[in-house]
Amino acid sequence: MALAAEILGDRWTLLILREAFYGVCRYDDMREDLKAPRSTLTDRLNSLVARGVLEKQPYQEAGDRVRQAYVLTEAGRGLALTFLALAQWGEAHVTGGAAPVWVVDRETGAPLQVALVDADGAPVDPARASLRLRG
């Protein structure tokens, strides 16, 4: 988990990834949403690309030159569960927060939850979980 911590353990990186999950993928849109300094934003985007969490994808808008979009890679999309768990936690435990938010199925609107389950899909109390070395 040490390397994972290096990736998530940074304010701007975390916020950039949240933007990415919301579908924002252009430099200037992120900069405006986050009010991040340009140099920091550039730096974090590059790190995320270097670590394979985001990738640059060329795109072209009508009558404009080609530009790069930053989109989540397969690995990056894998962080969805972590973010959802974090959102769920913020919702439940961070008092007096901003907009309360809910995890739902984007198509049916049904409420969803991040949970710990065993091999049969039965829910397990997170307090029972333990990290075990493999092998």
Added chain:
Amino acid sequence: MALAAEILGDRWTLLILREAFYGVCRYDDMREDLKAPRSTLTDRLNSLVARGVLEKQPYQEAGDRVRQAYVLTEAGRGLALTFLALAQWGEAHVTGGAAPVWVVDRETGAPLQVALVDADGAPVDPARASLRLRG
């Protein structure tokens, strides 16, 4: 999620919480494990206490004076899912990492997984999840 990001979006804070989940709760033990500078460690521990994620608990060892232990609060323990999801991600996507690790039931040893489920406990693809404002 903005405030949650403020809490997790810091290298040392993240590592301190991981220690706490492993059961490490003494200043000097954390300092040694993490090789964190004293002033930074003190600062982060205080923030975590101020935000109600950790709390100080006095403890006394035989023939020694009373000292403070830093233990997870109820809210802090709520972050377990987030950390497990992150560990699971690191395991799956961070290549060439250190010790590969597995989430298991601490009593039965059965493998566990962090998953997104609907109200009936049926698994749902995280890509279907969306954050919706409540109300």
Added chain:
DNA sequence: CTATCTGAGTTCAAAATTGAGACTCAGATT
């Protein structure tokens, strides 16, 4: 009673990182 040890800090200067804003650059538009 004085000296010493230990965990848990505080203080301080040097080094690294961040932030705000100005500047650059390439292609599209007027």
Added chain:
DNA sequence: AATCTGAGTCTCAATTTTGAACTCAGATAG
């Protein structure tokens, strides 16, 4: 030819982080 725009780079002041040294209080040793 002049202007606009997205996506940066550059610069430098302000903030944060580091690491090392110092402090403090109570326990223990001599």
